[in-house]
Amino acid sequence: MSARRTVLLTGASGVVGRSILRERTPAGLRIISASHSAPIPEAEEPPVALDMTAERFGLDADSHAALAAEVDVVIHSAGLTEWGLAAERYEPINVEGTRRVVEFAEQAGATVHFMSTAFVAALAQGAPVPLGEENVCRNYIRSKHRAEQLLRDSGLPHTIFRPTNLIGDSMTGWTSQGQIVQLMSDWIGRGRAPFIPAHPGIRMDFVPQDLLSKAVLRAIELGDEQGEVWVTYGEEAMNIETCLQLLVKHAAGRGRSLNLPPVVNADELEPDAIAKTPPMTRSYLSVLRDVSEVTRCSGGVLPTSMPELRERYGIPRVDDTAAYLASLEYAAEYLG
Ligand SMILES: NC(=O)c1ccc[n+]([C@@H]2O[C@H](COP(=O)([O-])OP(=O)(O)OC[C@H]3O[C@@H](n4cnc5c(N)ncnc54)[C@H](OP(=O)(O)O)[C@@H]3O)[C@@H](O)[C@H]2O)c1
Numbered sequence: 001m002s003a004r005r006t007v008l009l010t011g012a013s014g015v016v017g018r019s020i021l022r023e024r025t026p027a028g029l030r031i032i033s034a035s036h037s038a039p040i041p042e043a044e045e046p047p048v049a050l051d052m053t054a055e056r057f058g059l060d061a062d063s064h065a066a067l068a069a070e071v072d073v074v075i076h077s078a079g080l081t082e083w084g085l086a087a088e089r090y091e092p093i094n095v096e097g098t099r100r101v102v103e104f105a106e107q108a109g110a111t112v113h114f115m116s117t118a119f120v121a122a123l124a125q126g127a128p129v130p131l132g133e134e135n136v137c138r139n140y141i142r143s144k145h146r147a148e149q150l151l152r153d154s155g156l157p158h159t160i161f162r163p164t165n166l167i168g169d170s171m172t173g174w175t176s177q178g179q180i181v182q183l184m185s186d187w188i189g190r191g192r193a194p195f196i197p198a199h200p201g202i203r204m205d206f207v208p209q210d211l212l213s214k215a216v217l218r219a220i221e222l223g224d225e226q227g228e229v230w231v232t233y234g235e236e237a238m239n240i241e242t243c244l245q246l247l248v249k250h251a252a253g254r255g256r257s258l259n260l261p262p263v264v265n266a267d268e269l270e271p272d273a274i275a276k277t278p279p280m281t282r283s284y285l286s287v288l289r290d291v292s293e294v295t296r297c298s299g300g301v302l303p304t305s306m307p308e309l310r311e312r313y314g315i316p317r318v319d320d321t322a323a324y325l326a327s328l329e330y331a332a333e334y335l336g
Pocket of ligand 1: 010011016037050077079081115117118165
């Protein structure tokens with residue numbers, strides 16, 4: 001691929017967007033960053049303001065057409081990522097926003113690389129157990145699942161990236177915003193969790209954000225126009241015991257002694273075990289239980305494309321435990 005191509009990056013101010021912009025831009029690519037409300041310190045040229053919830057992204061017809069005429073590839077990373085909201089909240093951004101990206105890409109003749117989530121595995125037809133109606137991630141996951149379907153139905157050239165929970169940069173732990181794994185781990189590492197609700201045998205699958213960014217840019221470089229890429233560690237991901245031992249090691253490195261909380265089978269919890277804890281604890285324990293349930297519904301181990309990511313995209317071999325420790329350090333230093 002030698003011709004110069006222009007990439008529109010939606011969600012450029014988000015964690016994934018900023019991580020992509022921090023990577024070396026492959027030769028022959030120009031990236032137009034799309035912002036919504038937040039600044040994008042890494043953007044090399046002034047961002048365009050796009051609103052995923054508005055027709056034509058809030059642009060007038062001429063500006064929309066002019067942008068489409070420039071763009072060859074869309075990285076669609078804008079989305080509502082907070083969990084626990086009503087289904088209607090996700091619809092305008094995650095579903096309708098993706099429909100608008102499809103319309104735009106059709107007009108532009110562009111390939112779309114969509115940032116979905118590995119959690120859609122929990123909604124697969126062959127899931128061993130159905131995901132609970134009350135699961136905090138459910139409405140978010142469903143919106144991403146529907147967005148994927150819109151893309152598939154469009155017939156557009158596209159790839160779907162399905163990252164698991166992201167942590168910071170693989171070497172430095174850097175992140176533009178604290179990720180749930182970092183914040184929750186920091187909380188457990190400070191001895192605040194009375195117990196850890198988890199389903200037996202599940203893996204703790206966290207991926208450094210730069211691995212995703214490298215993979216997306218490499219897919220564009222290679223001109224990929226189809227594929228579903230699970231950005232997860234799968235069978236390589238650490239188990240819960242290793243994860244907790246790393247928290248002990250991290251705490252010791254900071255001069256703290258951490259008495260590990262017991263791991264409690266989430267299926268055998270007393271009905272009010274979580275409900276009777278103080279509000280902050282309740283909220284964190286509920287998220288831990290529900291994320292564990294998502295993994296359990298995905299078979300306990302998330303599907304993965306890590307071998308292909310390494311072979312085809314040249315993604316560096318990064319040990320998840322080392323990356324996790326780097327993220328813990330970063331969180332303790334800068335996000336506490
Ligand atoms: N982070 C993870 O662990 C993770 C894991 C799996 C999948 N993903 C997926 O990866 C994508 C990016 O995630 P992220 O962590 O970067 O999310 P994030 O940090 O929450 O950023 C979300 C981005 O979407 C933009 N956005 C929100 N509402 C918008 C609107 N109405 N119009 C235009 N843009 C809007 C935000 O712009 P402003 O800030 O400017 O408002 C921001 O740039 C998401 O689709 C998410 O589902 C993320």
